[in-house]
Amino acid sequence: MRHSFDGYAFHLEHFDELLNGEQSWALLYLPARACPCRDRATGSPQPTCPRCRGYGFTWEPPPRVEWTLTFHRGSAARPEALPRHLRPEEVMAVWDEEGRSYAIALEDGQIRFVGEAPPEGAAYHVRVRAPLVARGHGQNLAGRKEVGEYGELDHRDLSLTLPARTRLPDGRYVANPAFFAAYPDRFVLVDARVRVSQVLHRGEEEHLLYAYVYQVLGCEALDAQFRPSAYAPGEDFTLEAGRVVWTPGRGPRMGTPYTLTYIAAPEFYVFRELPQVRHQGGHSLPRRLHLRVWELFPRPGAAYGR
DSSP states (O other), X not given: OEEEETTEEEEHHHHHHHHTSTTSEEEEEEOEEEOSOBOTTTOOBOTTOTTTTTSSEEEOOOOEEEEEEEEETTOSSSOSBOOTTOOGGGEEEEEEXXXXXXXXXXXXXXXXXXXXXXXXXXXXXXXXXXXXXXXXXXXXXXEEEEEETTEEEEEEEEEEEEOSEEEOTTSOEEEOTTTTOOTTOEEEETTOOEEEEEEEETTSOOBOSSOOEEEEEEEEEEOTTOOEEEOOBTTTEEEETTEEXXXXXXXXXXXXXXXXXXXXXXXXXXXXXXXXXXXXXXXXXXXXXEEXXXXXXXXXXXXGTX
């Protein structure tokens, strides 16, 4: 697509490349579906629905894609690093030109070989299967609190500009699954980090506010005499799809409150999506969305697992 204006030209492909550049945001897109658990009289979702947990919507996980990157051992021109948000279990295979396989660990995206490594200067390949990451440009990030007639009002919003195509780490372009995002689809900002300290109750819908957890900093509960007891991740409990799963015979008693502190990727939901003419000449021009922080999604207590 090329528009000329008295010697000037606009290339949509170049604008898409800009929105997919290194300064763009890496996003996991979770499209929403309305849950049919609605009350016939009020239209409200059932608060006890096990499918949507009273939100009125369910969110689908992003599709998974496979891609391969090639590195040269010890190269100064191109660092041996994968995207920071990748998890070790998403690395399928590592091999060199002669077919030898290797084991690696990831430290904030940096590749570290476990045991044998390719010789200095040798090429090796990394095959990854991970959720599709969309790219976009965030701006106008703002947070404010207002005192209203019925209490304090909290606003934490941003604007997001999305291209029609998104670039994979291997350089290929694919259709951006988030291009037609609408209320209340969710976005996970996988390159960002927030510290969360959340109170949960054992056995009572122990879902975390932010499911994409990078690190658990601590977990503790108090007994009847207010003495603290600490619990270790991986030993006393694990996290599965953003939910706390306790090891049998470990952890606090049923109904006991406990605090879990962790580092996670923040989430936003589409708060407003205004109809815009974005297909002039049959071309898909970038779209802009208004997002709001996920914990402000309208369901009282839901964000904190109650």
